[in-house]
Amino acid sequence: MRVEPITPALLVDRLVARIDGIGPDRTRVLLDGAPPARPEQLATALADPLRARGRPVVVVHAADFLRPASLRLEYGRRDPDSYYDGWLDAAGLVREVLAPLGPDGSGRYLPTLWDVDADRATRARYRAAPAGAVLLLEGDLLLGRGLPAELTVHLDVSPAVLARRLDPDAAWTLDAYRRYAEEVAPRGTADVAVRYDDPDHPALIVG
Template sequence: MLDAVSARLAEQDPGHPLRVGIDGVCGAGKTTFANELAAQLASTGRAVLRLDSDGFHHVRHIRYRQGRESARGYYEDAYDFDALRRLTLEPLGPGGSRRYAWHVHDLATDEVEPRFAEAEPDAIVVFDATFLQRDELRECWDEVIFLDAPRERALERGARRDAASLGGLDAARLVYDARYMAACDLYLAEQDPRTRASIVIDNADPAHPLLARR
């Protein structure tokens, strides 16, 4: 499956870095898949830029302005997609300077301090994030890979991953259901990201992902 997807991506030359978004609900396995895809693409000889949403959060007072338990707040306010578009995706797109921000916000310090680098003209950008097909970003991707996973499996994976930081497994399950997965429910209903993606991966079992559509 990785061979097929990486071959499709590596053969493209849009005249600027190829911007590939890895989409899916919380706990769908985006980070693991993106890391594996980036490694596979690097083996083809193309320059690969591996970016993720951790460097593009809003500052705390914006992230939690609708409440720390608000699903709508997580969906609308967690990430600074305006900065991602202006400082990263547009410079990497058609006519862009290729000088892009690979990191804008530090979660630990809550400081905003963009860090920049310059991309090779034929680089492939692999960026994973939840909600990356929202209206303000949709036209900034050259390819979008949507990882499809059942809600209950994604919730359990996410809760187990973050149990230590969320007060234990039972508490993490409650938080995931009420805030994170509920936010993903909003995203699925409002944006229909599975249909809009160019590639769909059945990631119900991350050890055996299946190519559902390309």
């Protein structure tokens, strides 16, 4: 394995070129990273350059597709195995977003599904994504679930940096990220892996 240091701007340029080069059909991109990597910021950075190339962009946050508290917190509020296995409503994401926004999908998708704070459905209305749209789905622990996508990007944060930068109230999730690294090996699973200990100085992980 080797790393290629690049600038944040060059990272965006390369990802935009790769996404656009997949083809003119709807394209699903998973942006996977633990909270300190802030994958939502990368989604924001990619959106305007893609639109400048004539590609409509849909940004969806995995945090808006969590399961109800009765299922999510069945084993307590701080169970790392539940966080790893049971918080994300992967089936809902596929049904409401990833399948309809696939190359052969209807284009009719749901932008949000579950309001975690209110613990109820968001009652969001369905939207229509035009032909050629790019879906940027951002969140953590996305890989290894069989979520369909044309491109997967993993923002890799080392265990030491993750432990240091993670919100102290979320320190209990560290065991979930250890499992993720061991069982999914996202650096090797993702189509594009980026060392992201310092977002101002990213590096592509090659090989």
